[in-house]
Amino acid sequence: MTEKPCIICVAITGSLPTKANNPAVPITIEEQIESTQEAFEAGATIAHCHVRNDDQTPTSDPEKFGRLLEGLRKHCPGMIVQLSTGGRSGAGRERGGMLPLKPDMASLSVGSNNFPTRVYENSPDLVDWLASEMLKYGVKPEIEAFDLSHIVQATRMQGDGRLKGPLYVQFVMGVKNAMPPDEPIFDFYIETLKRLAPDAQWCAAGIGPAQLLINEWSIAKGGHTRT
Amino acid sequence: MTEKPCIICVAITGSLPTKANNPAVPITIEEQIESTQEAFEAGATIAHCHVRNDDQTPTSDPEKFGRLLEGLRKHCPGMIVQLSTGGRSGAGRERGGMLPLKPDMASLSVGSNNFPTRVYENSPDLVDWLASEMLKYGVKPEIEAFDLSHIVQATRMQGDGRLKGPLYVQFVMGVKNAMPPDEPIFDFYIETLKRLAPDAQWCAAGIGPAQLLINEWSIAKGGHTRT
Ligand SMILES: [Zn+2]
Ligand SMILES: [Zn+2]
Ligand SMILES: [Zn+2]
Ligand SMILES: [Zn+2]
Numbered sequence: 001m002t003e004k005p006c007i008i009c010v011a012i013t014g015s016l017p018t019k020a021n022n023p024a025v026p027i028t029i030e031e032q033i034e035s036t037q038e039a040f041e042a043g044a045t046i047a048h049c050h051v052r053n054d055d056q057t058p059t060s061d062p063e064k065f066g067r068l069l070e071g072l073r074k075h076c077p078g079m080i081v082q083l084s085t086g087g088r089s090g091a092g093r094e095r096g097g098m099l100p101l102k103p104d105m106a107s108l109s110v111g112s113n114n115f116p117t118r119v120y121e122n123s124p125d126l127v128d129w130l131a132s133e134m135l136k137y138g139v140k141p142e143i144e145a146f147d148l149s150h151i152v153q154a155t156r157m158q159g160d161g162r163l164k165g166p167l168y169v170q171f172v173m174g175v176k177n178a179m180p181p182d183e184p185i186f187d188f189y190i191e192t193l194k195r196l197a198p199d200a201q202w203c204a205a206g207i208g209p210a211q212l213l214i215n216e217w218s219i220a221k222g223g224h225t226r227t
Numbered sequence: 228m229t230e231k232p233c234i235i236c237v238a239i240t241g242s243l244p245t246k247a248n249n250p251a252v253p254i255t256i257e258e259q260i261e262s263t264q265e266a267f268e269a270g271a272t273i274a275h276c277h278v279r280n281d282d283q284t285p286t287s288d289p290e291k292f293g294r295l296l297e298g299l300r301k302h303c304p305g306m307i308v309q310l311s312t313g314g315r316s317g318a319g320r321e322r323g324g325m326l327p328l329k330p331d332m333a334s335l336s337v338g339s340n341n342f343p344t345r346v347y348e349n350s351p352d353l354v355d356w357l358a359s360e361m362l363k364y365g366v367k368p369e370i371e372a373f374d375l376s377h378i379v380q381a382t383r384m385q386g387d388g389r390l391k392g393p394l395y396v397q398f399v400m401g402v403k404n405a406m407p408p409d410e411p412i413f414d415f416y417i418e419t420l421k422r423l424a425p426d427a428q429w430c431a432a433g434i435g436p437a438q439l440l441i442n443e444w445s446i447a448k449g450g451h452t453r454t
Contacts, residue, residue, distance in 0.1 A: 111404070112339050112346045113376065114354075119339045121346045124404050148375035149340065149406040156407075177338070177351050179376040180383075184422070188415050195411070 007224035009046035009203055010039040015058040015088040027052050029064060033071035039227075040076040046105070047072060048082045048142075048226065050089060060090035065098035080104045082142055085130055087120055095126075099133040105168075106134060108141035110157060111150040114177035120146070131162045142203075143169040146178045151189060155196035167200040169193055170226065174210030181210040186217050234451035236273035236430055237266040242285040242315040254279050256291060260298035266454075267303040274299060275309045275334070275369075275453065277316060287317035292325035307331045309369055312357055314347055322353075326360040332395075333361060335368035337384060338377040341404035347373070358389045369430075370396040373405045378416060382423040393426040397453065401437030408437040413444055 012035045017025045026035040029051070036047045049072075051064040065083055072081050082105035085095045099106060108130055109122040134141050141163060143154040151171075157163040171189045173181040186204070193200050203224035206214025211227075218225040239262050244252050253262040256278070263274045276299075278291040292310055299308050309332035312322045326333060335357055336349040361368050368390060370381040378398075384390040398416045400408040413431070420427050430451035433441025438454075445452040 111374075112341050112348075113374070114339050114349070114351055114380075117351060119346065119348045119350050121339075121348070122341070123346050124341055124344060127341075146376070147338075147340070148412065149373070152407060152409065152412075153341075153404065177380065180379060182379065185375065185379075185419065192412065 006219060007046060007203065008044045009048055009082070009205075009224060009226045010036065010044035011048040011050075011205070011226055012036050012039065013050050013052070015050045015084070015086060018056045027056050029067045029071060032068055033075055036072055036079070037075045040079050044079070044227070046080040046082055047076070048084065048107070050084045050086070058089040060085075060094050060097055062098040062101060065103075066101050069101055069103055082106060085109075086144070087122065092126060093129060096130045096133050099130075099137050099139055102137045103139055105140045105142055106130075107144050107170075108134065109144045109146070109150070110153045111147065113146040113150075113179075116176040120178075128162060131157060135162075135164060140168060143167060144172055145169055145189065146172050146175065148185075148189065148192065151193050152196065155193075155200075158197060165197065165199055167193075167197050169200055169202045171202060171204040171214075171223075172207065173204070173214055174207035181206055181213055183217065186214075187221070190221060190223070233446060234273060234430065235271045236275055236309070236432075236451060236453045237263065237271040238275040238277075238432070238453055239263050239266065240277050240279070242277045242311070242313060245283045254283050256294045256298060259295055260302055263299055263306070264302045267306050271306070271454070273307040273309055273332070274303070275311065277311045277313070285316040287312075287321050287324055289325040289328060292330075293328050296328055296330055309333060312336075313371070314349065319353060320356060323357045323360050326357075326364050326366055329364045330366055332367045332369055333357075334371050334397075335361065336371045336373070336377070337380045338374065340373040340377075340406075343403040347405075355389060358384060362389075362391060367395065370394060371399055372396055372416065373399050373402065375412075375416065375419065378420050379423065382420075382427075385424060392424065393428060394420075394424050396420055396427055396429045398429060398431040398441075399434065400431070400441055401434035408433055408440055410444065413441075414448070417448060417450070 026032045053059045081103045083103045084107045145151045158165045204218040205226035253259045280286045308330045310330045311334045372378045385392045431445040432453035
């Protein structure tokens with residue numbers, strides 16, 4: 001289907017699940033490094049990382065991200081490390097406090113949408129600040145597209161220099177009250193991205209029960225995929 | 228193209244422009260009634276209404292909406308009156324305080340998105356509450372779709388009974404940081420709505436410089452239109 005290799009992106013932890021949900025969820029930095037190394041040895045190329053407090057709640061603490069980054073560079077040489085700037089781990093500019101650590105990549109939301117019980121707020125000011133920090137520290141953003149306008153917005157930000165191309169966009173489906181898994185919409189996401197940013201690459205993540213379905217679509221349609 | 232008549236929806240005032248922007252903007256209830264009557268006589272079927280404070284700032288004051296509704300019922304008999312529950316005129320449940328007045332229609336946002344300088348917040352709780360008030364008072368919602376997932380969400384809400392079909396959906400394009408005017412996306416909006424809610428009707432509104440373009444697309448593609 002495609003000549004380019006399929007990149008497997010592994011999200012070891014996420015921001016929400018705890019040991020109570022699944023005792024295998026790696027929470028401490030040491031557990032995360034160990035778990036990522038297993039995925040790396042199994043073929044994963046990108047590690048999408050969140051960090052946690054001792055009580056397992058999500059945080060954006062740059063010190064914790066720093067220890068994780070250091071451990072991954074040592075134990076998974078050549079692996080692309082992507083740190084989350086997502087809104088479940090902090091508020092406002094806290095979310096980008098780890099960007100001066102210069103990870104290879106960081107996630108970036110460029111619009112707002114609903115989540116299961118609240119608004120996922122990414123104000124225009126915050127988006128622009130996070131994007132400018134990524135430019136400043138040479139961090140490649142993974143655009144998190146929870147809706148169609150987020151894809152369009154990313155291409156506009158590339159057009160006016162707020163983002164550097166080629167874009168790397170992740171389609172996210174399956175979050176309640178945001179976009180559900182829907183194949184014609186998935187295809188239109190790909191088509192729209194190709195039309196507005198022909199050199200862009202894309203991957204996709206299915207949340208919860210949508211995970212395997214989205215993996216299948218991604219691989220079949222020539223994208224990268226998130227496990 | 229279509230057998231059904233094209234409904235013209237007139238938005239006399241909106242929530243933002245003041246007399247300083249355009250001396251012809253009707254601000255007082257009396258000015259709004261007069262201006263709507265002119266549009267009604269010229270063929271408009273739906274009046275999309277906002278009300279203002281004496282200082283021209285937007286409000287959701289049910290007393291003001293009540294006087295407007297009464298005036299329109301008297302001076303524009305048979306006109307469909309649609310009151311705005313939009314977020315520029317109030318916060319939280321204030322936005323639906325006029326629904327007990329039982330206007331024919333009210334606008335309803337079912338998701339969140341970015342606006343030019345801020346997040347347009349429509350939390351899942353607020354959306355569900357506004358929808359339930361509309362069911363309770365027999366008010367027909369006009370779904371304001373600022374992004375693709377809003378169309379999908381409306382069809383899901385119809386599916387589980389939170390909204391009563393047939394849906395009436397307005398595609399909104401041209402708000403900075405939300406969805407720009409884009410014809411393939413406009414066509415996909417129509418296609419998606421037809422696929423997920425075959426009995427739905429749609430209209431479209433272009434904001435600012437996008438207004439005439441969106442009017443043209445709406446009329447050519449068989450929708451209703453907003454002036
Ligand atoms: Zn990815
Ligand atoms: Zn994440
Ligand atoms: Zn309005
Ligand atoms: Zn309309």
